[in-house]
Amino acid sequence: MNKFKLFVLTFLLFFVSCEDRIFLEKTPDIICRDGKYILDPAGYGYDKVILSKDGKNIELTSCRENQAGLIIFNNGEKGYYDFYLVNDNDTVVAKQTYIGKCDLKVFKVTVLDVSQGDSFIIEPPYEKPSVMDGGYGSSGEYFWQDGGSKTLVNHLIEENIFDIKYIIETHHDIDHYGGLYDIKDDESFNYESYLTYESDLPDYGDTLFFSNEVKGVLLHYGEIIEKAETCENDKSIAIKLIYKDFEMIFTGDIEETAEGMILSRGLLNAEEDYEVLKVAHHGSSSSSSAEFLNAVMPLYSIISVGTGNDYGHPATEVLDRLKVIESDILRTDLNSTIEIFTDGYSFQMVYRK
Secondary structure, eight states, rough: OOOOHHHHHHHHHHHHIIIIIIIIIOOOOEEEETTTEEEOOTTTOEEEEEEETTTTEEEEEEBBBBBBBOOBBBBBOOOOEEEEEEEETTTEEEEEEEEEOOBOOOOOEEEEOSSSSSEEEEEEEEEEEEHHEEEEOOOOOOOGHHHHGHHHHHHHHTTOEEEEEEEEOOOOOOOHHHHHHHHOOOOOOOEEEEEEETTTOTTTTTTTSSSSSEEEEEEOSSSOOOOOOOOGGGGGGEHHHETTEEEEEEEOOOHHHHHHHHTTSSSSOOOOOOSSOOOGGOOTTTSEEEEEHHHOOEEEEEOOOEEEEETSSOOOOHHHHHHHTOOEEEHHHHHHHEEEEEOSSEEEEEEOO
């Protein structure tokens, strides 16, 4: 065999041995299968996928109890998206990919940006939605108190939501009930029940049914019998929301005392898996104790807070405690309204970046 033939043979062997690694390597992508856009990880390990377009981020993550394939439930519009595959906080793949419009009917929770306040819309698939807290609404007085706007009412009208199952007032602070009163005063809306911590609620550990499949386990509400006097914040209704393998904790404005009562009742523990925590009291230092956070260990922590608020929320020490447990933090003052979509096995967070 002459030297030229030997060179050609050697090159071909090198090409064949390297084609899977270099020339023909398959990379992760979003593909359309059975009418759904899903992640094809191509054998790569991953924790989540981030898709970005026109200032909006979509994060896709599996529920901890079920490492399901990642599906895009809602993206608003078709087009080219920046695609990032993330594993252990490292971006292992970055590219662009085309995705068609997705609008699947799944469970949705909206964390509405009402500035310095709380407001949530809970939408079970195919059943009536519920509303928990409403920000200041038309009662707001300052720019960081939602400017006196009917933000919740306007959002419900925009989303064509007029029939409501529960209106839940977690406690009687105006940055929580103001927008709810706007609903009560507007004859366009119908609702089955207006619930407060003084209502006939299920006992601690029992269930408030938002639908047949969406369950709210009552963690806390009302007076703390062990204390001579309970502050208004510690009377807040706190709920563990469950939809299949997806779990989200709503805390109102509870402070460390009420957090301790929840832990003492054994309703949270480190062996349970929680996807999302609504951080209590807008990130105040009086809440989110290390013990409570260590029991929840949420993948994501959402802080509903107003830009330039007079209280210094969120507190640096709370942000530090969330970082210690490696929870991804989203904030309405930085990320605006946050939408959560889930089929109960995987979920997506949608927010402004």
